[in-house]
Amino acid sequence: MSHLKINRVEKNYGAFHAVKGVSLEVEEGEFVVMVGPSGCGKSTLLRCIAGLEPITSGTITVGDHDITRAEPWDRGVAMVFQNYALYPHMTVRDNMGFALKVAGRPKAEIRAAVDKAAQTLRITEHLDKKPKALSGGQKQRVAIGRAITRAPEVFLFDEPLSNLDAALRSQMRVELGRLHNQLGATMIYVTHDQTEAMTMASRIVVLNGGVIEQVGTPLELYNKPESLFVAGFLGSPRMNFFDGRVLESRGRELSVEIPGMPGPVVVPLDDDVPVPQPGAQVRMGVRPEAVTLGGALELSVALVESLGRETLLYLEGGGLRTVDSESAEGFVAVQLPSQHQLRVGEPVKVGWDPASLYLFDDSGRRLATPDPGVPGRVWAGGGWNRPQGRARRGPTRLWRARRPGAGAG
Amino acid sequence: MSHLKINRVEKNYGAFHAVKGVSLEVEEGEFVVMVGPSGCGKSTLLRCIAGLEPITSGTITVGDHDITRAEPWDRGVAMVFQNYALYPHMTVRDNMGFALKVAGRPKAEIRAAVDKAAQTLRITEHLDKKPKALSGGQKQRVAIGRAITRAPEVFLFDEPLSNLDAALRSQMRVELGRLHNQLGATMIYVTHDQTEAMTMASRIVVLNGGVIEQVGTPLELYNKPESLFVAGFLGSPRMNFFDGRVLESRGRELSVEIPGMPGPVVVPLDDDVPVPQPGAQVRMGVRPEAVTLGGALELSVALVESLGRETLLYLEGGGLRTVDSESAEGFVAVQLPSQHQLRVGEPVKVGWDPASLYLFDDSGRRLATPDPGVPGRVWAGGGWNRPQGRARRGPTRLWRARRPGAGAG
Amino acid sequence: MTDMSRQTGATPTWYGRIAASQSMLVLPALVLCTLFIFIPAFLTIVGSFYAFGLTSERWTPVGLANYVKAGNDPIFWVALKNNLIIVFGSIVMQVGIGTVLAAILDRGIGFGQVFFRVVIFMPMVISAVAVALIWLIILDPNIGILNALVKSLGLSPPTRGWLGDPSISIWMVLIVAGWQYTGFMMVLILAGLQAIPKDLYEAAALDGARGMRAFWSITLPNLRNVLLVAVLITTIGGFKVFDLIFVLTGGGPANATQVLGTYIYLQAFTLTNMGYANAIAVVLLAIAVLLGWLQLKASRQS
Amino acid sequence: MTHFAPRFRIVQALLYGFVGLWSAFVLMPVAWMIFAAFKTRREIFTDPLGLPGQWTFDSFRRAWGVGLGQFMFNSVVVTTSAVLIILLVSGLAAYVIARSRSVWMKLLYLLIVAGFAVPNNAVIVPLYQMVTAADFGNSHFGIVWVYAAYGIPFTTILFFAFFLDFPRELEEAARLDGCRPWAVFFRVVMPLSGPAIASAAIFQAVFIWNEFLLALLLLTQPDKKTLPVGILQLQGEFTSDWPAVMAGLSIATLPIILLFLILQRSFVRSLAGLGK
Amino acid sequence: QDIKMWTLETEGLQGFIEQAAAEFEEQHPGVNIIHERFPNEAYKTQIQVALTGSSPPDVFFNWAGEDAARLVRDGLAADITEYGQAEGGFAENVSEGWLANFAYEGSNYGVTHEGVSKYFYYDPVFFEDHGLEPPETFEGLLQLCQDIRAIDSDIVPWPLGNSERWKLNHIITMLNQRVLGTEATAADYALTAPEDELFTDPGYVEAWQKVVDLMDAGCFQDAPNATSPEASRSMFAAGVSPMIYCGTWCANIFAEEGFDSFEMFRFPSVEGGAGDPGGQFLVPQGYMVSAKSENPELAAEWISFLVSDEQARAYAEQVGSIVSNAAQIDQVEGTRWFKFFVEDIAQASETVNVLDVLLEASVANAYLDAGVEVLNRTKTPEEAMEMIRAAALEAKNG
Numbered sequence A, B: 001m002s003h004l005k006i007n008r009v010e011k012n013y014g015a016f017h018a019v020k021g022v023s024l025e026v027e028e029g030e031f032v033v034m035v036g037p038s039g040c041g042k043s044t045l046l047r048c049i050a051g052l053e054p055i056t057s058g059t060i061t062v063g064d065h066d067i068t069r070a071e072p073w074d075r076g077v078a079m080v081f082q083n084y085a086l087y088p089h090m091t092v093r094d095n096m097g098f099a100l101k102v103a104g105r106p107k108a109e110i111r112a113a114v115d116k117a118a119q120t121l122r123i124t125e126h127l128d129k130k131p132k133a134l135s136g137g138q139k140q141r142v143a144i145g146r147a148i149t150r151a152p153e154v155f156l157f158d159e160p161l162s163n164l165d166a167a168l169r170s171q172m173r174v175e176l177g178r179l180h181n182q183l184g185a186t187m188i189y190v191t192h193d194q195t196e197a198m199t200m201a202s203r204i205v206v207l208n209g210g211v212i213e214q215v216g217t218p219l220e221l222y223n224k225p226e227s228l229f230v231a232g233f234l235g236s237p238r239m240n241f242f243d244g245r246v247l248e249s250r251g252r253e254l255s256v257e258i259p260g261m262p263g264p265v266v267v268p269l270d271d272d273v274p275v276p277q278p279g280a281q282v283r284m285g286v287r288p289e290a291v292t293l294g295g296a297l298e299l300s301v302a303l304v305e306s307l308g309r310e311t312l313l314y315l316e317g318g319g320l321r322t323v324d325s326e327s328a329e330g331f332v333a334v335q336l337p338s339q340h341q342l343r344v345g346e347p348v349k350v351g352w353d354p355a356s357l358y359l360f361d362d363s364g365r366r367l368a369t370p371d372p373g374v375p376g377r378v379w380a381g382g383g384w385n386r387p388q389g390r391a392r393r394g395p396t397r398l399w400r401a402r403r404p405g406a407g408a409g
Numbered sequence C: 001m002t003d004m005s006r007q008t009g010a011t012p013t014w015y016g017r018i019a020a021s022q023s024m025l026v027l028p029a030l031v032l033c034t035l036f037i038f039i040p041a042f043l044t045i046v047g048s049f050y051a052f053g054l055t056s057e058r059w060t061p062v063g064l065a066n067y068v069k070a071g072n073d074p075i076f077w078v079a080l081k082n083n084l085i086i087v088f089g090s091i092v093m094q095v096g097i098g099t100v101l102a103a104i105l106d107r108g109i110g111f112g113q114v115f116f117r118v119v120i121f122m123p124m125v126i127s128a129v130a131v132a133l134i135w136l137i138i139l140d141p142n143i144g145i146l147n148a149l150v151k152s153l154g155l156s157p158p159t160r161g162w163l164g165d166p167s168i169s170i171w172m173v174l175i176v177a178g179w180q181y182t183g184f185m186m187v188l189i190l191a192g193l194q195a196i197p198k199d200l201y202e203a204a205a206l207d208g209a210r211g212m213r214a215f216w217s218i219t220l221p222n223l224r225n226v227l228l229v230a231v232l233i234t235t236i237g238g239f240k241v242f243d244l245i246f247v248l249t250g251g252g253p254a255n256a257t258q259v260l261g262t263y264i265y266l267q268a269f270t271l272t273n274m275g276y277a278n279a280i281a282v283v284l285l286a287i288a289v290l291l292g293w294l295q296l297k298a299s300r301q302s
Numbered sequence D: 001m002t003h004f005a006p007r008f009r010i011v012q013a014l015l016y017g018f019v020g021l022w023s024a025f026v027l028m029p030v031a032w033m034i035f036a037a038f039k040t041r042r043e044i045f046t047d048p049l050g051l052p053g054q055w056t057f058d059s060f061r062r063a064w065g066v067g068l069g070q071f072m073f074n075s076v077v078v079t080t081s082a083v084l085i086i087l088l089v090s091g092l093a094a095y096v097i098a099r100s101r102s103v104w105m106k107l108l109y110l111l112i113v114a115g116f117a118v119p120n121n122a123v124i125v126p127l128y129q130m131v132t133a134a135d136f137g138n139s140h141f142g143i144v145w146v147y148a149a150y151g152i153p154f155t156t157i158l159f160f161a162f163f164l165d166f167p168r169e170l171e172e173a174a175r176l177d178g179c180r181p182w183a184v185f186f187r188v189v190m191p192l193s194g195p196a197i198a199s200a201a202i203f204q205a206v207f208i209w210n211e212f213l214l215a216l217l218l219l220t221q222p223d224k225k226t227l228p229v230g231i232l233q234l235q236g237e238f239t240s241d242w243p244a245v246m247a248g249l250s251i252a253t254l255p256i257i258l259l260f261l262i263l264q265r266s267f268v269r270s271l272a273g274l275g276k
Numbered sequence E: 001q002d003i004k005m006w007t008l009e010t011e012g013l014q015g016f017i018e019q020a021a022a023e024f025e026e027q028h029p030g031v032n033i034i035h036e037r038f039p040n041e042a043y044k045t046q047i048q049v050a051l052t053g054s055s056p057p058d059v060f061f062n063w064a065g066e067d068a069a070r071l072v073r074d075g076l077a078a079d080i081t082e083y084g085q086a087e088g089g090f091a092e093n094v095s096e097g098w099l100a101n102f103a104y105e106g107s108n109y110g111v112t113h114e115g116v117s118k119y120f121y122y123d124p125v126f127f128e129d130h131g132l133e134p135p136e137t138f139e140g141l142l143q144l145c146q147d148i149r150a151i152d153s154d155i156v157p158w159p160l161g162n163s164e165r166w167k168l169n170h171i172i173t174m175l176n177q178r179v180l181g182t183e184a185t186a187a188d189y190a191l192t193a194p195e196d197e198l199f200t201d202p203g204y205v206e207a208w209q210k211v212v213d214l215m216d217a218g219c220f221q222d223a224p225n226a227t228s229p230e231a232s233r234s235m236f237a238a239g240v241s242p243m244i245y246c247g248t249w250c251a252n253i254f255a256e257e258g259f260d261s262f263e264m265f266r267f268p269s270v271e272g273g274a275g276d277p278g279g280q281f282l283v284p285q286g287y288m289v290s291a292k293s294e295n296p297e298l299a300a301e302w303i304s305f306l307v308s309d310e311q312a313r314a315y316a317e318q319v320g321s322i323v324s325n326a327a328q329i330d331q332v333e334g335t336r337w338f339k340f341f342v343e344d345i346a347q348a349s350e351t352v353n354v355l356d357v358l359l360e361a362s363v364a365n366a367y368l369d370a371g372v373e374v375l376n377r378t379k380t381p382e383e384a385m386e387m388i389r390a391a392a393l394e395a396k397n398g
C-alpha cells in the first residue's frame, strides 16, 4: 500500500481553482519532486498536504490515517520553507527542538534528538547561534534539521534551495540526496529547478495549471514526455521545436514538411498513437544534444557558448526557425560535449538521427518520442534513407555511442 | 593602445587591503569578466573604476584620459547594479533618460536615445511603467538601458543577473552577448557564475584575495589554469583533486603515488616548469568529464544524478578520496555525456587519459595541464604503458574524440 | 543603525566631500536646536542653583537648596509618583491593550480591520486640550454622561466626583490618556505584527504551536523591538505629560493629580518660585534624557 | 492567513466583541460632543444621555463667532510652515550625518538626540524670555522657528535611520548619471523618502497642531492665536454655554478627523516605518 | 504710537474698549490701542511672564493685592503718580480710598477701575412657595439648607463649583472676616505676625468648621471639587437649585441664560463673631502700567481716560459693573440688580478683599488646597490650618 495518498484533491481560492482534482500515490521512502511553471499550484498542493490550507474537496491519507481534516501538527508531516522560516529569536538548538518542546517531551530527549540531527547535518558547532549569524546554506540546514527532529512520516520541501547560490545549491543537492538515503523517509519536494528535479527525484510530478501533466521517473519524463509541455519543460537549453505540417504517412512513419528545411523530415511514430492525417499541424522537437555536427542541414553560427567541457551553439539558418525557444530569435540550439573553436557567422552542417526526434500533435500530445536503445542514423537531407520500419526497443545500453565525426550518411 | 588601463591599483579600507595592486589592460570592445570567490574584491575594483570609491594608489585611464581622480559622471563609464538600482519614482523612460536630463540635453535628443535603447532591449511597450510594475528580467533590461542611453565608453556590470531565476538568466545571457556584439562597447562584467563567465567573456580575470590569479580566454583558463585555485574555480562539478607524493621522475614524466590508487600514476609535465624532487607533495587533478568508464580503477557508485543529456556519477572507493571537493565525502565526480542506468552501490571501473591530468605543486602552481590536441590513452593501472615523452601540442582540432567504450589500453 | 561601523575607516571622496564642505548643511538644525533647546535647558540648569521669583531680577545663589527642598517636598514626591503611575499605567493600558487590539486586528478577525483601525486610532489626532475639555464635561458630576450612565445602571457614582476624589482622579487621567493614545500604540504594534513573516506562523503550526502558544512563542519575541519602542514612547510621554492634566484637573484635587510638568508650572507661574521650579525641571530633564538615551541604545540593538 | 475551524467561531465573536467595545468607548465621547453641540443649554443639563430635541446650528454659529475660523487659519499657517521647515532642515542634517564618517558628526547626532528628550515645559521660562527678547512674541513667523526647533530632533532621528537604510546603489547610480551632491539629495533621495517624510510630517503636524503651552504664552493677540488656545478660550467666553463649547470643539476637531480619514491609509502605513 | 492693553476676557468689555479706544484715538492722533484678552485662569501666568519679557503690554489689568504688590517690588510696574496728578489725570476722578488699592509707599502704581462683589442670589418664587426667607445669620443659613433639603432631598440648596478652587476661597474669605474681624487677621495675612502667633487664632479653625457645618447641613451638592463654577451657575440658572453665592458679574449671566427674576441677599452674619457684619466682599481691580512701557505717560493718560466720568458711566452701563468713579452712577441706566449692587456697596462699613489675591502666593495656594481637602473631608479644620500655618511660616522665612 502506498504511504501518502492524495485522492482527487481540489483547492479553490474563491472562484479561482488553484488545484483541480489531483490524485497521487507516494510510496514509503520515495522522493517525489513536483515541478511546473510558476503559479501552477505546486506550493498550494504542498500546503494542502501540510494542512496549512484547508482543501475544498478530496482526501489525503498518510499510512492508514485520513488526515484530510487533521490539524497541521497531527499529520506527521514536516515542512521546509523556501526562506527557511527559522524563528529569529531562538537559537539553532531551540529552533530544532521547538516542536518537541511544544509536544512537552522531556528535556533530555529533545537534546538527544537535536544533537543527532545536528550531527547528521554537520551543524553541531552552530547549535548555540541565532539564525541571523548563519550563512544561507547553514540556515537551510537548520530548517531541515527542524524537520528531522520531529521524525515525521513525510517531509515536505517548498523550493528549499532557491535562495542559495549555484555552488551551494549543488552541494546541498548532494547532501539532501544523502540525507534521503540515510533517513529513508518519504519526501515531497517542490522546485522550479530542473536540475534538482532530474537529479534528486525517484519520481517527478509535472504540474501545469492545477492538474498533473505527467508522473514518472526523471528519465521517463525526459525521454518519453507525454506532452509538448513536459518535453519543453525538461532540458536546458530547451528542446528545439519546429512547426510543421504532415505531408504523408507511410506505415508508422510520418513525412513532415518544415519551413526552412531543405526537404521533408521522416519521423517514426510511437506505437500507441493514432496516425495523423496529412495536412495536420504538428510540432517537431529535437534536443540540443541530439543535433550532431555533420549532416545535410547547413546553418550558420549565431552565438557560441564554450563551457569548457561542453559547447553550446546557437545556429541560425534562412527560413528555419525554432518556435517557443529560449532565444527570442528562433536559433537552433546545439549542445556538443566537447570544446570547439567556432566563430560567429561560420557555416556549419548539422544533422540528427530520426530516431531521436519528438513529434507532437497540435493539441500538444505525444506522437513520437526517441527510442534511446537504437543508435539511429544521421539524417542527411530528405528521402527515406533508412530501412523501413522502426526498430523496436532493444535492451537498454549504458550509453549511446556518439560519432560526431561522421559525415552525411 | 588599450582602451581601459588599470595600473597597480590598490584599495585599502582602513587596515584592510581589499585590492592589492591590480594591473589590467582592456582593449576596446572587449568583454572582460571578473570572477573570484566572495569577498575577493571584484565589486571593489569595479567601483574603483566607476569612481564610486577613491583608490588608495595607482592610476586608471580610459582612452587618453587619466580618470583616477575624476568624478564618477566624468569618467565615461556606466554601471549596472546587481539589484538594478532603478529609481522607483520615475517611469522607465525617465529612468533611462535621467543621465541625459541631468546633463541638460534637449528633450528630443533624450527621447530619441531612450527610444533607441528601448528598441534594442525590446522594452518599448514598458516605457511608461514604473519599475515596480516590471518583472525581474525587464527591470534588468531597463538597468542596462539606462547605461546604454549614456553611450559610455565602458560598461560596468556587477553581478547583473544574479537576482534572476535560472531560465531568465540563460536568456539574458544570450541577450547580453548579442548586445555586446551590436554595441561593440567595452564591458567589464563581475559575476560569480562560471557559466556566465565561460560563455560571455572574451577574457576572464580571476581575482583571489585582492590580486589577479590569471587572465585569459575562457578556454585558456579552463585548459591551462596557472594555479590550483583557477583549476578548481572553473568547471562544475569541480575538478577531482587527489593529494599525492612524487615517487620519481623519468625525463619530463612524473610518477606520483596517490593513496587509494592501485599503483603509481604517471603524469607528463608541462615544458616550462621545473621538475619536482621525489618526495614532494603534489596535488593531482582530473576533470569529471575526463574520467571515462572502463579502466583499471574499481570504484562503487555513491550517487547518480541523471540530467537526461548527461549523467553525473559520484563514486567512492576504499582509500581513494578527493580533497576539497563539492561533496564533503571525497567522492570522485564523473560526468558522462549520455544517459546511464546505474544503481547506488554498483561497482564501476573507470580510467583516464594521462594527458588529461592536471598536477600542481604544494604551493598550488601548475606542473602539468592536459594537452587538448592529443587524444591520450586510457590509464590502465600502473606502469609506463605509453610511448616515452609527451607529444607536443599539435594543431588544435575542433573536438576530441570520445571513446567511452574503449577498455583498458 | 549598525551600518555606522561599515562606513568607518574609509577614505572619503564623495561622502567625505559632504562631510567637509556640505557639513554646513547641519548648521540650520544645530542653530535652531541650540537657540531654542540647548540654551534654555542650560539656563534652566543654571537657574536651579538660585532662588528667584518669576518677576524678580534678583538671583540669589542657594547652592543645592532647591534640590534639598524638592527632597523634602511631599508634593514633589506625589508628582513624581503620579508620573510613575501614569508611566506604568499607560504601559499596561496603552501598550497592553494596544497589543491585544493589534493582535486581534492582525489575525483574529476577518473583516472590518480598516474600520476598527481608523476608529481606534482617531483620538490621537485630536488636541489634548479638546480631549480634556470633552472629558471634563463627560466626567462632570452634575451634567456629565458618565454619572448618568452609572446611575442608569443602578450604581452610585463616587460622591466626590470622578475628578474630585483624590483616590480616583489620577486613574481617570489615566483612562483619558488611554482613550487618546491606545490607538496609536495599537497601530504601531500592528505595523510590527504585520512585519512578522507569515511563514513563521505556519512553521509554528506544523511544530504544534497555535493560538496562545504561537502568540507567546512567536509573536511576542518577534515583536520585542516594536514593543520596546512603544514602551519607551509611552514612558517619555508619561514624563512629559502636561496639557491633559493642566486642563482636566489642574493638578487637583489638592495636588492629587499633580505631575512634574504641572508642578513645574505651578511653582514657576503661580507661586513664582523660579529657582525651585528649575530644580524640578532639571529632575524631569534628567529623567527624559536618560530615557532618550535608553531609547537610542535599544534601537541601536535592534 | 490561516483558516479558522468552526470551534474558533466563538473565540472570534469574543474578539469582535472586545474590539467593538473599545471602538464604542473611543467613539462615544466624540459622538456625545457632537450631540451636545445640538442640544440646548437646558437639555444638556436635564437630559445628558438623550438625543437633542432640535437639530439647530445655533450653537455652531455662536462658537464660530468667537473667531474659530481665524484660529484654524492660524493653526494651518503655523503648522504647515513649521512642518516644512522641520522636514527640510532635519532632512539635510540627517542626510549629512548619515553619510558622514566623521566622529564629530556622530557626536552631533548624539547631541540632537539629547535635544529630543528635553520637554518644553521644563525650559519654558528661559525660552519665553529669549523668544520675546527676539521680538518673536505674537508672531507666527517667530513661533514657527520654536516649533521647528522642537520638531527637529525627533525628525532627524527618524530620517537618520531611514537614510542609513536607504539603498546606496540608488545614490551611486545617480552619481554615475551625473548628479552633484545637491541633485542626489533633491532628485533621488528626497523623492524616495516618501514614507519617512510622510510619517515625520504627520507626527509633527499632529504635535504642532495640538501644541498648547507655547502657543498660550507666545500668541496673545486674538488674531494670532492657534486652535488649542482658541478652544480653551471657548470655555471662558461661553461661561456655561456648553452647547457652544461643544460646537466649538466639534468645529475644531472634525477637520483634523476628516483629514485623518482621508489620509489614514498612508498615515497608518507610514507608522509602520517607526516600529523598525 | 501703539498702546498695548491686556485685560481679562469679560463679557461686554470688548465692546466698551473698542468704542473708548476709538474716542481716545480721535483725541490723540497717531495713537493706536491694541486690546488683547485672556481667559481668567491663564491670565495670571501670562501677565507675569510677559512683564519679564521684552515687550510687555503697556497697560494691563490686575487685581489689587499681593500679585500687584510683588510687581511693584520687582520693579515691573511703573510709578504713575505724577501722571495722575496732571490735568485731567485719574486722581481727579478716583477717590483716594479706591486709589489706595494700588498705592504703595505713597505712590500710585495703578488705578482701580472697578470693584466686584459677591451676593447670595435666590429664586424668590421658590422661597415664597415654600415659605422660606433670606437668612440673617449663619445659623439661619444652615437652617435654610436643611429646610430646602426637607422639601426634596434631591434639591441642592446651594451649588458650589469649586473645581478651580477659588469658589470656596471666597466663602472662607467672608467667614474669616465674620468670625475673626479684619484687625485680627491683618497681621497674619501680611505675614507680619510673630512666628509663634502666625495663623494660630482659633477663629481660623472655627471658620473652616463653619464650612463643615454647611456641608453637614446639606447645603452643597455631592462633588463640589469636581464641579466647575460654570456648572454650579447653570444649576441655579436652570432652576435646579434655589440659591447660589455668586459674584456681581453673575447676574448678567443668569439673565442671559433666561433667568432674571432672582433676588439677592448679603453674606449673613455669624453670631458671636468678631467681624463687622456690615463688611462686604469687594475685590478692587484696575489697570497698571508696565515699567518697560516706552510711553508711560500716554499709557497713564489712557487709563485716566477710562476712569473719566463719561467713560466710567458708559462702562457701568455696558458691563453693569461697580466702577471706581461713581460721580455719574446715578445717571447710569442700569439693571435692577445693578442699582441694588451700587446701593448696597455704598452702605458697606468695610470691604473685604479675597484671600487668593491678598495673600502671598504660596499661602494663598495653601488656602486654596485646604479648601479642597476640607470639602473632600480629607482634612479636618485643624489639619487644614496646620497646612496653612506651615506654608505661611515658610513664606515668612524663605
Ligand SMILES: Nc1ncnc2c1ncn2[C@@H]1O[C@H](COP(=O)(O)OP(=O)(O)OP(=O)(O)O)[C@@H](O)[C@H]1O
Pocket: A013, A016, A018, A036, A037, A038, A039, A040, A041, A042, A043, A044, A045, A192
Ligand atoms: N491565498 C491565495 N488566495 C488566492 N489565490 C492564491 C492564494 N495562494 C495562491 N493563489 C493562487 O494560486 C495559484 C497557485 O499558487 P502556488 O503558490 O501554488 O503556485 P506555485 O506553483 O507554488 O508557484 P511558484 O513556482 O511561483 O511558487 C496562483 O495562481 C496563485 O495566484
Ligand SMILES: Nc1ncnc2c1ncn2[C@@H]1O[C@H](COP(=O)(O)OP(=O)(O)OP(=O)(O)O)[C@@H](O)[C@H]1O
Pocket: B013, B016, B018, B036, B037, B038, B039, B040, B041, B042, B043, B044, B045, B192, C006, C007, C010
Ligand atoms: N566599505 C567597506 N569598508 C570596509 N571593508 C569593505 C568595504 N566594502 C568592501 N569591503 C571589504 O572588501 C572586501 C572585498 O569586497 P567586495 O565587495 O569587493 O567583494 P566581492 O568580490 O564583490 O564579493 P561578492 O562576490 O560577495 O560580491 C571584502 O572583504 C569586504 O568585506
Ligand SMILES: [Mg+2]
Pocket: A042, A043, A044
Ligand atoms: Mg510556490
Ligand SMILES: [Mg+2]
Pocket: B042, B043, B044
Ligand atoms: Mg560584489
